Amino acid sequence: MTQSEALKKYQFQPEDFQLAQHRDALEVDQVMPARPAWKDSINLFLRNKGAVIGIICIVIITLFAIFAPMLSSWKYDDINTSIQNISPCAQHWFGTDTLGRDLWVRLWQGTRISLFVAVAAILIDVVIGVTYGMISGYFGGKVDSVMQRIQEVINSIPTLVVLTILLMVMKSNLFTIIMALAFTEWIGMSRITRAQVLKTKEEEFVLASRTLGAGSFFIIFKEILPNIYSQMIIMVMMSIPNAIFYEAYLSFVGLGLPIPEASLGTLINDGFNTLTITPYQMTIPVIVFSILMLSFNLVGDGLRDALDPTMKEM
Amino acid sequence: MSEQPILEVKNLKQYFKVSRKFTVKAVDGISFKIMPGQTYGLVGESGSGKSTTGRSIIRLYKPTDGEVIFNGKNISGQMTKEELKLLRTKMQMIFQDPMACLNPRRKVMDIIAEGLDIHKEYKTEQEREQKVYDMLELVGLSKEHANRYPHQFSGGQRQRIGIARALVMRPQLVIADEAISALDVSIQAQVVNLMKKIQKKTNTAYLFIAHDLSMVKYISDHIGVLHLGHLVETGTTDEIFNNPIHPYTKSLLSAIPEPNPRVEKTRKSQSYDYETSGIDYHKGTEHHVEGTHYVLATDEEFAQWTK
Ligand SMILES: Nc1ncnc2c1ncn2[C@@H]1O[C@H](COP(=O)(O)OP(=O)(O)OP(=O)(O)O)[C@@H](O)[C@H]1O
Ligand SMILES: [Mg+2]
Numbered sequence: 001m002t003q004s005e006a007l008k009k010y011q012f013q014p015e016d017f018q019l020a021q022h023r024d025a026l027e028v029d030q031v032m033p034a035r036p037a038w039k040d041s042i043n044l045f046l047r048n049k050g051a052v053i054g055i056i057c058i059v060i061i062t063l064f065a066i067f068a069p070m071l072s073s074w075k076y077d078d079i080n081t082s083i084q085n086i087s088p089c090a091q092h093w094f095g096t097d098t099l100g101r102d103l104w105v106r107l108w109q110g111t112r113i114s115l116f117v118a119v120a121a122i123l124i125d126v127v128i129g130v131t132y133g134m135i136s137g138y139f140g141g142k143v144d145s146v147m148q149r150i151q152e153v154i155n156s157i158p159t160l161v162v163l164t165i166l167l168m169v170m171k172s173n174l175f176t177i178i179m180a181l182a183f184t185e186w187i188g189m190s191r192i193t194r195a196q197v198l199k200t201k202e203e204e205f206v207l208a209s210r211t212l213g214a215g216s217f218f219i220i221f222k223e224i225l226p227n228i229y230s231q232m233i234i235m236v237m238m239s240i241p242n243a244i245f246y247e248a249y250l251s252f253v254g255l256g257l258p259i260p261e262a263s264l265g266t267l268i269n270d271g272f273n274t275l276t277i278t279p280y281q282m283t284i285p286v287i288v289f290s291i292l293m294l295s296f297n298l299v300g301d302g303l304r305d306a307l308d309p310t311m312k313e314m
Numbered sequence: 315m316s317e318q319p320i321l322e323v324k325n326l327k328q329y330f331k332v333s334r335k336f337t338v339k340a341v342d343g344i345s346f347k348i349m350p351g352q353t354y355g356l357v358g359e360s361g362s363g364k365s366t367t368g369r370s371i372i373r374l375y376k377p378t379d380g381e382v383i384f385n386g387k388n389i390s391g392q393m394t395k396e397e398l399k400l401l402r403t404k405m406q407m408i409f410q411d412p413m414a415c416l417n418p419r420r421k422v423m424d425i426i427a428e429g430l431d432i433h434k435e436y437k438t439e440q441e442r443e444q445k446v447y448d449m450l451e452l453v454g455l456s457k458e459h460a461n462r463y464p465h466q467f468s469g470g471q472r473q474r475i476g477i478a479r480a481l482v483m484r485p486q487l488v489i490a491d492e493a494i495s496a497l498d499v500s501i502q503a504q505v506v507n508l509m510k511k512i513q514k515k516t517n518t519a520y521l522f523i524a525h526d527l528s529m530v531k532y533i534s535d536h537i538g539v540l541h542l543g544h545l546v547e548t549g550t551t552d553e554i555f556n557n558p559i560h561p562y563t564k565s566l567l568s569a570i571p572e573p574n575p576r577v578e579k580t581r582k583s584q585s586y587d588y589e590t591s592g593i594d595y596h597k598g599t600e601h602h603v604e605g606t607h608y609v610l611a612t613d614e615e616f617a618q619w620t621k
Contacts, residue, residue, distance in 0.1 A: 040539055059389065180537060182440065204409040204410070204411055204414040204415040205414065205415050205416055205417040207374055207407075207409070207419075208407065208415055208476070209478065211374065211402070211405075211406060211407045211435065212400070212428055212429040212432055213399070213401075213402030213403070213432050214407075214428070214432050218432065223415075226420070227417065227419055
C-alpha cells in the first residue's frame with residue numbers, strides 16, 4: 001500500500017478530537033487568588049537569613065544616622081580643646097577626637113553623609129544609566145553603535161583617575177562628590193539596562209504588543225520596564241556599597257569633604273593619623289563602615305536570588 | 315467565487331542583511347490568497363521561512379519586495395493612518411510560545427484588553443471589562459481568571475489567553491504561528507477545536523502556520539508547502555493530500571505516522587535533499603495541475619513528476 005493510499009483511508013473526523021468525558025472540568029479549574037510574582041519574591045527573600053540580617057543592620061544604622069545627631073547634647077563640629085582625645089566613657093560614648101569633638105555624634109553624622117552621598121549618586125546614575133541604556137537598546141542600529149562607542153571611550157578611563165582629576169579641578173564639596181560618583185557609576189547601570197532591553201524587546205509578548213499597534217512609549221513603559229526593574233533594583237543594591245567605598249576612599253586620600261564636615265571616610269582618615277595612640281578613633285568608624293558594606297552586599301545577593309534566579313552567575 | 319480575498323500576497327520577498335557580504339533570503343517571492351472565513355495552512359520544515367512570512371505580512375518586518383493586500387488595501391509599503399489602524403486591529407497574531415507570549419507582569423485582564431486600550435475601543439470601564447469577560451468565556455476560561463497573572467496558568471490556558479487577546483479586536487485575519495506546537499497533543503486538539511469553533515461563529519480567516527501536516531489537514535481549506543523561502547506546492551487540502559506532485563511535499567506526507575500499526579511498520583519515509591536533487595527553485599515557474607493546485611517546477615520537472 002502506498003503512502004497516499006494509506007492516507008486516503010484514514011480520514012480525520014471531528015470525532016477524533018472529541019474531549020474525553022471529564023475534560024470539560026479542566027476549563028473551570030479552582031480559582032486561585034491573584035498572586036503577583038513579587039509576593040513570591042518577598043517570601044524567597046525573607047528565607048535568606050543573610051539578607052534579612054543585612055536589611056536589619058541597614059535599617060538600624062540608618063535610624064542611628066538620622067536620629068543620633070539630633071538627640072545628642074553635643075554637636076559634630078563643636079570644638080572643645082579642654083576635652084581632647086578622651087577615651088570612650090559615660091559622657092562621650094565613643095570618646096572625642098584630637099579637637100575635642102564628640103565622636104558618637106561625628107560617627108553618625110559621618111554615616112549620614114556617606115549614605116546620603118551614595119544614595120544620591122546612585123539615584124542620579126540610575127536616571128542617566130537607565131535612560132541611556134534604554135534608548136541605546138530599544139532603538140538599536142546606528143543609534144546603538146554610536147552610543148556604545150561613546151560609552152566605551154568613557155569607560156576606558158579608570159574610575160579613580162576620573163574621580164581624582166574631577167575633584168582636583170573642582171572645589172570639593174558634597175555636590176561635586178555626588179556628581180563625580182554619578183559620572184563614573186552610570187555605565188554599569190546603562191550596560192545592564194541595554195542588555196535587558198535587547199533581550200526583552202524580542203520577546204513574543206512585546207511582538208504581540210506591536211501587532212496590536214502599541215507605540216514605543218507604551219512598549220517601553222508598560223511592557224519592557226516592568227520586566228527589567230528587578231535587575232535595576234539588584235544593580236542599585238550592588239552599586240551603593242561601591243559608591244560608599246569610593247566616597248570613603250576619596251576622603252581617605254584627602255580629596256573628600258572639606259573640614260569640619262564628617263563622612264565615614266574622613267573619620268577613618270582622621271583616626272588613622274593617631275592610630276597608635278588612640279586606636280578607638282579609627283576602629284569604630286571602620287567597624288560601622290564594614291557592617292554597612294557587608295549588609296548592602298548581603299541584601300544585594302538576597303534580592304538577586306529572590307528576584308532573578310537566572311542571574312546567579314553574575 | 316466572486317468574493318474578494320481577505321488577504322492577497324503577491325511575490326513577497328523578505329531578505330535579512332546579516333553582514334555586508336551576506337544576505338539571508340528567508341522568503342523569496344511567494345504568492346497566495348486567503349478567502350474570508352477560510353483557513354490557509356502554511357507548512358514547511360524548520361527554517362523554511364514560515365514565521366518570517368507571517369511576520370512580514372503583519373509588518374513586524376518591512377517586506378523587501380512584493381505586495382501584501384489586506385482587505386483591498388496595500389499594506390506592504392508606506393501606510394496611511396487608517397490603513398495602519400486597519401492592519402493593527404483587523405489582522406492579529408497568535409504566537410508560538412505560550413510561556414513567552416504573555417507579559418508576566420500584567421494581569422490577564424490588562425493583557426486581553428491591551429488592544430482595546432491602545433485603540434480606545436470602549437467608552438466605560440464596564441464595557442472594557444465586559445468585552446474581556448466575553449472573550450474569556452469564548453475561549454473557555456472563567457471571569458475570575460481575569461485578575462490572575464500569566465504564571466498561574468497552564469500552557470494550554472495561556473494559549474487561550476493569547477487567542478482571546480487576538481480575538482477581542484474582532485479580526486478578519488488571524489495569523490497563528492505554530493500556535494499549537496508547544497502544547498501537548500490532547501491540548502492541541504482542544505485549542506484547534508476552539509479555533510474552528512470561533513471561526514464558525516465569527517467568520518475569521520486563519521493563516522495557520524505549522525510544520526506538522528496532520529493537524530494542518532484537519533483545520534485547513536488550502537495548504538501551501540514552503541521550502542527554503544519558496545512556495546513549492548499549493549492547493550486545496552484534498553488536492554495536496556491526494557495528489558502530491560512535488561518531491562518535497564511527498565517527503566513531508568510520507569513523514570506522517572500511520573494510525574494503523576500494521577501499515578506503520580511498512581511505512582517508508584521518503585527523503586528529499588534539495589542539494590542533490592538537482593532542482594533549482596529559481597528556475598521553476600508555477601505549473602497548473604488542476605483546480606487551484608499549483609506546483610513550482612520547470613517544464614521538464616513537471617513532465618517527469620506528473621508522469
Ligand atoms: N531577523 C533575522 N535576521 C537574519 N536571519 C533571519 C532572521 N529571522 C529569520 N532569519 C532566517 O530566515 C530563515 C527562516 O526563518 P523562519 O524563522 O521564518 O523559519 P521557520 O520556518 O519559522 O522555522 P521554525 O519552524 O523553526 O520556526 C532562517 O534561515 C533564519 O535563520
Ligand atoms: Mg517559526
